[in-house]
Amino acid sequence: MSTIADVARLASVAKATASRALSGKGYVSEETRARVVSAARTIGYVVSPNAASLVTGRTKSVGVIIPFINRWFFAEVLEGIEIALLEQGYDMTLYNLPAASPERDRIFEYFLARKRFDAVISVGVALSETEVDQLHRLGRPLVGIGGPIRGVHTIAIDDVEAARLATEHLLSLGHVDIVHVGGVLVDEMDFEVHSNRLRGFTSAMTHAGLSTDGCFYASEFTLPGGYERGMEVLGDPRRRPTGIFAACDEIAVGIIVAARELGISVPADLSVIGIDGHPYADMFRLTTLEQHPREQGRLAVVSLLAELDNPTDHHAAGELTELPPRLVMRASTSGPRART
Amino acid sequence: MSTIADVARLASVAKATASRALSGKGYVSEETRARVVSAARTIGYVVSPNAASLVTGRTKSVGVIIPFINRWFFAEVLEGIEIALLEQGYDMTLYNLPAASPERDRIFEYFLARKRFDAVISVGVALSETEVDQLHRLGRPLVGIGGPIRGVHTIAIDDVEAARLATEHLLSLGHVDIVHVGGVLVDEMDFEVHSNRLRGFTSAMTHAGLSTDGCFYASEFTLPGGYERGMEVLGDPRRRPTGIFAACDEIAVGIIVAARELGISVPADLSVIGIDGHPYADMFRLTTLEQHPREQGRLAVVSLLAELDNPTDHHAAGELTELPPRLVMRASTSGPRART
DNA sequence: GCGATCTCTGGAATCGGTTCCATGAAGTTG
DNA sequence: CAACTTCATGGAACCGATTCCAGAGATCGC
Known part of the structure; x- marks a missing residue:
């Protein structure tokens, strides 16, 4: 595995410069940037997200809590979330939380309490106040799908x-x-x-x-x-x-x-x-x-990323985004047959 | 956020000792261990998996590649995997890889090539040789579910x-x-x-x-x-x-x-x-x-963890674990009606 | 023409842990 | 009792990035 130090050496620059060149932040001359990028390519360098997130505090991944995977609504939501996240370079870690159980506490304490996620999406899970507080204390955005949680931006149909x-x-x-x-x-x-x-x-x-x-x-x-x-x-x-x-x-x-x-x-x-x-x-x-569960998943991601980009204002905290359901008429409904 | 240094200070020990006490590896007297643990508890300390994995190389998470979420077989497999992983303290990051697509290359290069995962499970995805090599080069166990991949331990029914x-x-x-x-x-x-x-x-x-x-x-x-x-x-x-x-x-x-x-x-x-x-x-x-997709998911995890514990022998590499399908007779089959 | 600002680069600190190594005390063996 | 081994602990290096800061040229306004 090659590190950024290898890249820097090959390109005859300092680690700092290599980092700037690759991330695109800070001043780097066009010439050295090209040299660094090509050096990185030749040795097949890829950043270690662990090392990066250690200092930036961002992990580029979000946790999703969901009670079922094998149910149409939930699977659709998941696909919507996944597609939207991938597009933004985030990845999604899944916690299938069946019900109130010892598992549930473990997930909260062991997994979510660690700073592994930039944000959390809760799909169709009624979080307790303690749990919400726990997540809020992490300072990470939290958005819900499927029903209102006190103090949490939730996306759902009415x-x-x-x-x-x-x-x-x-x-x-x-x-x-x-x-x-x-x-x-x-x-x-x-x-x-x-x-x-x-x-x-x-x-x-x-x-x-x-x-x-x-x-x-x-x-x-x-x-x-x-x-x-x-x-x-x-x-x-x-x-x-x-x-x-x-x-x-x-x-x-x-x-x-x-x-x-x-x-x-x-x-x-x-x-x-x-x-x-x-x-x-x-x-x-x-x-x-x-209702459009995929769309609900996508919207949750949009809301999340907006809050991540703008951590100061809790613009949508506690707000409820209600999507309008649309009636689609097919042949399963008609007037009742006249009674005798 | 409290760090292990805070815990160490509170317990009046060195970081090294605190780390040993909390992880349970190496010599620590029972007395100081108790002191460290209680110190950790009082300030609500949780390890940073990022920092830990930076030095250990282990992330305690596995990546799962899957073409569908919203299909019975795949969702069942996913639930099986998730439950088994959770039990072992691992978490699961999901990549919904619909088909051959630009997305696909991005996932491989951007996500899987980074050392974020201890192992990878590929469910019902026919990986190309290049892709398999790419994953193998990471030195991470790779197991498949649903069909044979050259050189990869796969679990499936016959x-x-x-x-x-x-x-x-x-x-x-x-x-x-x-x-x-x-x-x-x-x-x-x-x-x-x-x-x-x-x-x-x-x-x-x-x-x-x-x-x-x-x-x-x-x-x-x-x-x-x-x-x-x-x-x-x-x-x-x-x-x-x-x-x-x-x-x-x-x-x-x-x-x-x-x-x-x-x-x-x-x-x-x-x-x-x-x-x-x-x-x-x-x-x-x-x-x-x-067939029992949940069980297949569970078995994949078992195989994975075995290989992680025993990295030397590639015991099951390239092997195919075939599960026996079982006939369940109900009322949709009978002899054909006699033809005229 | 000279201080102020902008651009580019490198050195060093830092993130939060784990682990190697040294040191010393206690216990064991012959 | 000397020589080991085992146990317990602390100091320091290290994992692989990012970022702050300082310094050196180049550019600019007046």
């Missing part, structure tokens, strides 16, 4: 609004027997996301003068979860809703699969709407409210 | 065998009109996986005295991909196979969905078998050959 729009879509089509299949409320993944979507649903229903008693079913945010719940909700023909608002597209698709198995026609006998914009939505002709 | 077993399962049930829906062969993701599965299929068919002309369809490894291909394969009732071997479960499920839409009964009119052990398999009652 969940209440999205749920309200979805429910109102069904209401406007004439449905009155509507069920919401949403996330488990006391889930580790609940980050006000589940409760907010339920709130949007309830608000829209109440506003339309409808009761929501017995209209909520909790499900995992997966296709099999939706399928199971679908079988349960649709199993009894006497008390079957005409419209279902699913908290995510995978649940919605699971419900559609269940409906097909039960011989219930979508949308003639049952309208289904989801939230996400999952690739499956098109295939199952699912009406949905699109 | 794809040829898995495909042969799947095909033979259909053959043994009495099917003769069998189609294989597999991966695109000149895909960036092909890593001999697609071609090996096709080879296993062809081998089993040929062995049974059956032709494979026109029996191969290429699909994306996704549910919508399988659905599209399913519509195509099953669309024409006159030349419809009675059995389909899908190269992965998502394709298989897509085909089942297509079959249901076309009114084709599974398994009465059509048997479908996949490879993976995807969570959807159970819901769609899909017969499949299970």
Whole structure:
């Protein structure tokens, strides 16, 4: 391994000059710069980020905390973050933090407390105040995705609004027997996301003068979860809703699969709407409210880098950037069949 | 931020002693160790991994190269890797390397060539010889998952065998009109996986005295991909196979969905078998050959750490660890209906 | 024409640890 | 009791960069 001293020697300059020439900061004549660069190339020199960050304090890498990898929303966010970071020469270290666990404390104390990261992104993890403080004390920017954390800039869709729009879509089509299949409320993944979507649903229903008693079913945010719940909700023909608002597209698709198995026609006998914009939505002709997780990941990175470049003003700290969900109509929703 | 010098001062010892006390290497009396540890605790000291790795050469982190995040197999592998690494106090830096691209060269030259990682795991990426050499020159262990790389220890299922077993399962049930829906062969993701599965299929068919002309369809490894291909394969009732071997479960499920839409009964009119052990398999009652991506990720980490502990012998270099796929029978396969 | 500013370069300090080496005390062996 | 070995500790070098500071020419304004 060659060091910058080797480069300096070969180019007959001091280490200081070689460093300036390669980093592009400070005065270096064009001629010596060229000589240093070529010297570096011939011996295949690459900087040691460790040594550099030891003195600069910057590591050019950010830590990402995420509860799942194998879930559409989270994987998309991750890809968005990764692409944006790579573009800026940063790399991404991943901590898969499943839930409250001993692991969790270890990650915070052992990994994040060390100054290995320039910044931290928390995706869909409800951080405790202690944890937020811990990260803030490092003086590193912290941004969240997916739900509000006190005092932390967070990027998310407006969940209440999205749920309200979805429910109102069904209401406007004439449905009155509507069920919401949403996330488990006391889930580790609940980050006000589940409760907010339920709130949007309830608000829209109440506003339309409808009761929501017995209209909520909790499900995992997966296709099999939706399928199971679908079988349960649709199993009894006497008390079957005409419209279902699913908290995510995978649940919605699971419900559609269940409906097909039960011989219930979508949308003639049952309208289904989801939230996400999952690739499956098109295939199952699912009406949905699109959010764009990749874009959310990208925005988090943009916000982070802005704060890194401008450490003085905490411009966006505690602020919530809410992205507007967009209704995409497909063939899974229509007016209810006239009742006998 | 407190340094080890602060700890040393507080405990009235030299930096060297403090370092030994905290790392547990070298002679330190029990009494002073306790004093140092308590001093470290009171001022909330944490080591700077940068400074440490500058002198030790170890970073306690590994780089992972992966072409997709949002695909079941890859996400599972990632979770397996992450859990295993965390357990050992390592962390994981992710490079999402979509395909041959300028990005790819940048990642190799800019990120991996620097000595930031103790080891590298390549998941489902066919590395070129140059790239392998580049990594080997770093003297860092390199292990692959998902397909053989020349001179690199790789962990994978035996794809040829898995495909042969799947095909033979259909053959043994009495099917003769069998189609294989597999991966695109000149895909960036092909890593001999697609071609090996096709080879296993062809081998089993040929062995049974059956032709494979026109029996191969290429699909994306996704549910919508399988659905599209399913519509195509099953669309024409006159030349419809009675059995389909899908190269992965998502394709298989897509085909089942297509079959249901076309009114084709599974398994009465059509048997479908996949490879993976995807969570959807159970819901769609899909017969499949299970592989265990999480376990593959874990094994890669084990192999890596073994080599790190024992740098002298390249025990597993170039070796291929092949995991046995296991047939899980569900209700998507049965004998073909008697032909008229 | 002369001090002030700008450009270029090298020496040395620094970041925060680990580890080699020297020193000395205590314990062991023959 | 002399000669080793083992244990415990401190001083100093070192890992590989960046950056501060000083000094030397060149340029510039007045």
